[in-house]
Amino acid sequence: VTAPVRDGLVHRLRELSDIISALPETLSDAEARGVERVLPPHTRRAVHAALAPHIRPASLPFLKLMASWLKEVSAATAAGRKVILIPFNFPPEVIHVFRRAVPLTCEVLTTLGVGVLEGYGERYWDEAMALGLPDYLCSSSTIELGSILSGRDLRPDAIVQSTAGACDANSKVHEFVSLHLGIPQLFIEKPADNSPRGRAQHRRYFRRFIAELEQLLDEPLDEAHMREVLEQGNRATDLYYDLYDLHRPSPCPVPNLLSLYSYGVRFTSWGRPEAVEVLQRMVELSADRLQRGAYPAPAEVARTLWIYVGYYFDLWGLFNWMEERGITYLHDLLSLYVPRPVDTTSKATMLDGLADAVFDYPMTRQMGGSSMSLGWIEDTEHFIRDLNASCAIFSGHHACKQTWSVFATVKREITRRTGVPVLALQGDSWSPRTTSGKQLRDEITGFVDTVVARRAGRRRRGRRSRRQRTGEEG
Numbered sequence: 001v002t003a004p005v006r007d008g009l010v011h012r013l014r015e016l017s018d019i020i021s022a023l024p025e026t027l028s029d030a031e032a033r034g035v036e037r038v039l040p041p042h043t044r045r046a047v048h049a050a051l052a053p054h055i056r057p058a059s060l061p062f063l064k065l066m067a068s069w070l071k072e073v074s075a076a077t078a079a080g081r082k083v084i085l086i087p088f089n090f091p092p093e094v095i096h097v098f099r100r101a102v103p104l105t106c107e108v109l110t111t112l113g114v115g116v117l118e119g120y121g122e123r124y125w126d127e128a129m130a131l132g133l134p135d136y137l138c139s140s141s142t143i144e145l146g147s148i149l150s151g152r153d154l155r156p157d158a159i160v161q162s163t164a165g166a167c168d169a170n171s172k173v174h175e176f177v178s179l180h181l182g183i184p185q186l187f188i189e190k191p192a193d194n195s196p197r198g199r200a201q202h203r204r205y206f207r208r209f210i211a212e213l214e215q216l217l218d219e220p221l222d223e224a225h226m227r228e229v230l231e232q233g234n235r236a237t238d239l240y241y242d243l244y245d246l247h248r249p250s251p252c253p254v255p256n257l258l259s260l261y262s263y264g265v266r267f268t269s270w271g272r273p274e275a276v277e278v279l280q281r282m283v284e285l286s287a288d289r290l291q292r293g294a295y296p297a298p299a300e301v302a303r304t305l306w307i308y309v310g311y312y313f314d315l316w317g318l319f320n321w322m323e324e325r326g327i328t329y330l331h332d333l334l335s336l337y338v339p340r341p342v343d344t345t346s347k348a349t350m351l352d353g354l355a356d357a358v359f360d361y362p363m364t365r366q367m368g369g370s371s372m373s374l375g376w377i378e379d380t381e382h383f384i385r386d387l388n389a390s391c392a393i394f395s396g397h398h399a400c401k402q403t404w405s406v407f408a409t410v411k412r413e414i415t416r417r418t419g420v421p422v423l424a425l426q427g428d429s430w431s432p433r434t435t436s437g438k439q440l441r442d443e444i445t446g447f448v449d450t451v452v453a454r455r456a457g458r459r460r461r462g463r464r465s466r467r468q469r470t471g472e473e474g
């Protein structure tokens with residue numbers, strides 16, 4: 001690899017975020033086009049997706065939040081704080097409750113890198129492969145970890161391991177980085193037992209984990225600071241449900257990309273006042289669109305629920321492309337993180353609330369449950385009904401052996417219980433090398449035109465003929 005020193009993912013994203021931080025709070029169409037013009041092609045396409053006029057008022061605060069998070073991470077060591085690398089299925093507020101620590105969410109960095117940087121972060125994946133790591137690892141973590149392994153990126157002070165049992169691909173690669181680079185690792189196991197007994201055991205594991213973190217940071221948990229953070233988290237929780245409810249009307253007033261933004265906020269900044277502000281802007285934007293009946297297409301032809309993750313290497317070519325064709329991206333499993341308010345009465349109640357957030361986090365909750373397929377089916381069934389989804393899509397990520405192992409059952413059961421068809425796509429969610437964006441769009445188009453639209457037509461005709469038979473008024 002001949003790339004220059006310090007061209008790691010964090011450093012390159014920092015350079016881009018300096019541009020974002022310098023932008024004003026609002027941009028006219030002409031100014032947005034001006035910003036796009038100075039960027040390289042792939043970055044321009046991603047920024048074009050985010051700065052589309054109907055989403056720009058929420059995009060700018062979101063991008064600025066990501067920029068300030070990266071700035072804080074980069075400045076941590078100089079400020080005497082430790083950078084704690086966490087996976088995306090671990091709540092960042094557990095780190096934010098400590099003053100001396102900053103969370104660096106591995107898969108968010110990968111997603112930002114793949115989504116907006118030239119070359120989709122492929123060079124970092126190649127770094128990991130060059131070390132002999134197997135190509136069936138999950139690109140979501142391996143791309144950022146490849147960047148760290150290259151030695152040309154920010155080196156975290158500790159790694160949180162919270163996927164053992166839920167995802168071996170994720171767990172093992174974090175373990176490898178920890179052992180290879182000599183970075184301490186903090187474990188939090190989740191028992192594959194969702195009964196009260198399993199939850200009680202998990203709370204004990206969580207308290208041990210917090211004690212280890214206190215020791216590593218040389219900072220005992222401060223109850224007052226903890227309360228401040230968790231009260232901000234509770235405000236964010238209220239806004240999350242406001243946004244969730246705004247997904248119910250048809251056509252959906254919430255722009256497709258807001259699903260991705262929502263977990264960008266959740267996975268990095270929960271518990272911070274900036275997260276509350278960004279969620280507030282997302283709710284305001286969607287409420288305003290609801291009031292105006294604004295929707296980017298003449299009609300909403302499909303309401304899709306993505307039952308696992310999405311695809312992140314072409315933001316314009318997936319999220320914006322879909323909504324311009326009347327295909328709503330309601331949520332994927334990552335944005336269905338259904339936070340619960342934490343009882344801030346005492347340190348003990350707050351610790352229990354945090355432990356429960358870890359226990360019920362997306363992916364951990366389904367793949368680390370007592371039954372992988374049953375937990376996943378029940379959650380999906382609930383959201384399909386609750387949000388009136390007209391179809392479901394499985395992104396069939398290449399590394400997800402555990403989801404593939406139960407997918408046939410999940411698909412059959414979802415259709416049997418809810419009547420909605422399920423499309424299975426195949427590809428790498430964080431790389432276009434396996435399946436291109438064009439191929440994915442073709443498959444989605446074929447599915448919506450031939451399965452979802454026909455089914456909707458049959459249902460309309462059925463309702464009409466029922467009305468005719470019974471003489472009801474239409």
Ligand code: SF4
Nearest residue numbers: 138167169170399400
């Ligand atoms: S997407 Fe699949 S393989 Fe990747 S971390 Fe999540 S569960 Fe693991």
